[in-house]
Every structure is written in C-alpha cells, then in structure tokens.
Amino acid sequence: xxxxxxxxxxxxxxxxxxxxxxxxxxxxxxxxxxxxxxxxxxxxxxxxxxxxxxxxxxxxxxxxxxxxxxxxxxxxxxxxxxxxxxxxxxxxxxxxxxxxxxxxxxxxxxxxxxxxxxxxxxxxxxxxxxxxxxxxxxxxxxxxxxxxxxxxxxxxxxxxxxxxxxxxxxxxxxxxxxxxxxxxxxxxxxxxxxxxxxxxxxxxxxxxxxxxxxxxxxxxxxxxxxxxxxxxxxxxxxxxxxxxxxxxxxxxxxxxxxxxxxxxxxxxxxxxxxxxxxxxxxxxxxxxxxxxxxxxxxxxxxxxxxxxxxxxxxxxxxxxxxxxxxxxxxxxxxxxxxxxxxxxxxxxxxxxxxxxxxxxxxxxxxxxxxxxxxxxxxxxxxxxxxxxxxxxxxxx
Numbered sequence: 001x002x003x004x005x006x007x008x009x010x011x012x013x014x015x016x017x018x019x020x021x022x023x024x025x026x027x028x029x030x031x032x033x034x035x036x037x038x039x040x041x042x043x044x045x046x047x048x049x050x051x052x053x054x055x056x057x058x059x060x061x062x063x064x065x066x067x068x069x070x071x072x073x074x075x076x077x078x079x080x081x082x083x084x085x086x087x088x089x090x091x092x093x094x095x096x097x098x099x100x101x102x103x104x105x106x107x108x109x110x111x112x113x114x115x116x117x118x119x120x121x122x123x124x125x126x127x128x129x130x131x132x133x134x135x136x137x138x139x140x141x142x143x144x145x146x147x148x149x150x151x152x153x154x155x156x157x158x159x160x161x162x163x164x165x166x167x168x169x170x171x172x173x174x175x176x177x178x179x180x181x182x183x184x185x186x187x188x189x190x191x192x193x194x195x196x197x198x199x200x201x202x203x204x205x206x207x208x209x210x211x212x213x214x215x216x217x218x219x220x221x222x223x224x225x226x227x228x229x230x231x232x233x234x235x236x237x238x239x240x241x242x243x244x245x246x247x248x249x250x251x252x253x254x255x256x257x258x259x260x261x262x263x264x265x266x267x268x269x270x271x272x273x274x275x276x277x278x279x280x281x282x283x284x285x286x287x288x289x290x291x292x293x294x295x296x297x298x299x300x301x302x303x304x305x306x307x308x309x310x311x312x313x314x315x316x317x318x319x320x321x322x323x324x325x326x327x328x329x330x331x332x333x334x335x336x337x338x339x340x341x342x343x344x345x346x347x348x349x350x351x352x353x354x355x356x357x358x359x360x361x362x363x364x365x366x367x368x369x370x371x372x373x374x375x376x377x378x379x380x381x382x383x384x385x386x387x388x389x390x391x392x393x394x395x396x
Contacts, residue, residue, distance in 0.1 A: 035059035046073035052152035097139035107223035115155035119144035125267030132207025178238035188228035199228035245288035252317035279351035289386035302379035
C-alpha cells in the first residue's frame with residue numbers, strides 16, 4: 001500500500017479504535033456512524049472522484065454492503081472496522097462480478113458508443129467511446145454493462161455497442177494490425193464499392209483491424225467480427241497515423257477548426273457532437289494526446305499560465321477554464337473549458353451551443369463577456385501531462 005495511505009489509515013484507525021472501545025454501550029445508530037466514518041475515510045483516500053473509481057459502500061446495521069472496483073479499498077475498510085472492534089458482516093462485492101465468467105473486457109464495435117451514468121437510455125450521457133476502444137467490464141444489469149474506458153471514466157453502455165471478450169481475446173485484438181478512420185464522418189461498406197450496402201457509419205478516430213488493401217479500399221474487420229470495406233482515402237494504418245502526429249500550436253489550432261459548427265452535445269466526445277471538455281479532448285486526441293474527460297479534471301494537469309496582467313503569455317492550444325472561484329468557504333467549481341487561439345482579438349474556440357470562435361475583446365463582434373466574467377485560469381498541456389501519448393503508448 002502507498003505510504004501516504006498507510007499513514008492516513010493508521011491515523012483514522014486510532015480514532016475509530018477510541019470511538020469503538022465502548023461499542024457495547026452505544027446505540028445501533030452510533031455504531032453505524034462509526035462504520036460510516038470509516039467508509040467515508042476510505043472513499044476519500046481510494047475513490048475521491050466517483051467518475052473514475054468506484055466505492056459505493058454503506059453500513060446497514062451489522063452489514064457492510066455495496067461494491068467497489070478497488071480490492072485494496074475493501075481490505076483497508078475491513079481493517080479499520082476490526083481496529084475499531086466493530087462487529088460486521090462483509091457483503092461488499094469486488095468487481096468485476098463473477099457472473100461475467102471471465103468476460104471482463106470489451107471492445108467498442110459501433111462507430112460511437114454512448115456511456116451513461118446509469119443503465120437505460122433515458123439517463124444522462126456521461127461520455128462516449130469510439131470503435132476499437134478497449135473497455136474494462138465490471139458487471140451486467142439487464143442489457144447494460146458497467147464499464148471503464150482507458151481514461152478511467154466509469155459508466156453504463158448498452159450491450160449492442162460492444163463485443164465482450166476475455167483476457168486472451170482482448171489481447172489478440174490489441175495485437176492485430178490496425179487502421180484508423182481520419183475523416184470526420186463516413187461509412188464502411190459490404191463490398192469494394194461505395195454503392196454497396198453500408199455495414200456501419202464511421203467517425204474520426206474509429207479503429208479497425210486491417211486485413212488487406214486492394215482496389216482503392218481497405219478491407220477491415222470490426223471488433224465483433226464483421227468484415228467491411230473503407231475507401232483508402234479515408235483511412236490509414238494506425239502506425240502511420242501516430243508517426244505523423246505532432247501536437248504543435250499550429251496543429252492544435254488546425255484540428256480545432258475541423259470541428260467548427262459541430263453541435264453541442266452533453267457527454268459528447270466525437271464528431272457526432274461534443275460538450276466543452278469533449279471538444280478539447282477531441283482536439284488533443286487528434287494530435288495523439290489523451291486528456292482526462294471533464295473540465296474539472298483537465299484543469300488539474302499541465303502548467304498554469306500567468307494571466308494576471310493580460311493575455312500576452314498565452315499560446316495557441318492553451319486551455320482556458322471557467323466557473324466560480326472559491327469563496328465564503330465554498331470550493332472552486334470549474335464547469336467550462338475552451339482553447340486559446342490568440343490573434344489581435346484575443347480569440348478562443350469553445351463548444352457552447354456549437355463549436356465556435358469567441359473573443360475577449362469587447363469591441364469584437366464575437367465578444368463573449370459572460371465567459372470572460374467567469375474565467376478562472378489557463379493551463380498549458382504538454383505530452384508528459386496527458387494520460388496517454390499515443391505516439392509512444394497505445395491502448396488500442
């Protein structure tokens with residue numbers, strides 16, 4: 001266990017031990033409070049962000065119940081309860097669930113898979129994953145699976161958009177030679193002819209297994225085994241794509257403008273629609289860097305750029321964060337992100353209603369005073385700040 005967590009848990013354990021010494025004289029409610037305090041402490045240490053780590057545990061009388069995808073968190077909790085002399089029944093499920101029978105991985109097999117905060121189409125969309133993306137699978141509920149994407153985001157996706165795999169199958173998929181779709185939007189066909197039946201739509205970033213190239217088409221295989229043909233001008237070998245990437249200022253700006261006019265879509269991270277952080281994430285992905293999913297996560301990486309006396313220190317590609325600063329005992333809230341373009345009108349590009357260019361210059365026709373009013377800080381992102389640099393480390 002990490003030394004910091006050992007120290008923190010030791011300190012917590014001492015407090016819980018003292019609180020639990022006279023446990024026989026305390027009410028059931030008081031015992032429950034001690035157990036809940038241990039649960040909250042472990043959650044804070046191991047799963048502070050529920051978007052990327054699961055520790056859904058509660059005390060219910062003498063039973064500690066729930067689920068987690070972090071075995072060490074369960075172990076730490078049980079140790080704390082033992083130190084506090086708390087009698088309990090362990091009913092915590094460690095994911096992946098055994099009912100999956102070893103199929104604890106999946107690969108996205110449609111152009112864009114929607115991932116929601118709860119199972120069911122009426123529920124809020126949290127993020128998306130494009131074809132070829134490998135996922136961890138934790139459990140099933142009816143026709144939905146609880147999954148985790150390579151950027152650690154956890155949510156629910158429908159069974160029809162993924163291909164379940166065991167460890168051997170996903171390793172075989174990842175070892176296969178890949179090609180990546182590089183146009184904003186298009187189709188794969190059942191034959192080497194754009195007039196043939198479509199097999200699937202495709203968006204930028206979809207990754208398929210390469211079979212062969214002939215007659216102006218790439219023959220590809222989808223993660224679910226379907227064979228399809230993609231026009232050669234719309235797809236390239238994945239290794240050639242990564243070799244061509246260079247996240248310079250100019251390339252970041254160029255990629256951002258390829259998304260101009262795309263509609264705002266809450267949870268969107270693809271050419272079918274983007275929210276604010278989905279937009280910045282897509283721009284950086286198009287340059288080989290995988291960023292955290294949300295604005296409130298992206299703000300925690302990179303180097304802060306000094307904007308105290310104006311915008312002169314900013315460079316194109318820097319990320320701008322907006323929201324509410326900390327005040328009156330309330331923490332800072334980052335709720336929006338855009339990307340700096342610069343120029344005489346101090347312009348930036350953002351997904352707000354649609355992907356559009358805005359300005360901090362009050363005299364400019366695209367002036368956005370509301371965002372200027374809630375600007376918090378700017379960050380400069382380098383390859384070392386990304387979760388993945390696809391030029392050197394690929395999860396496909």
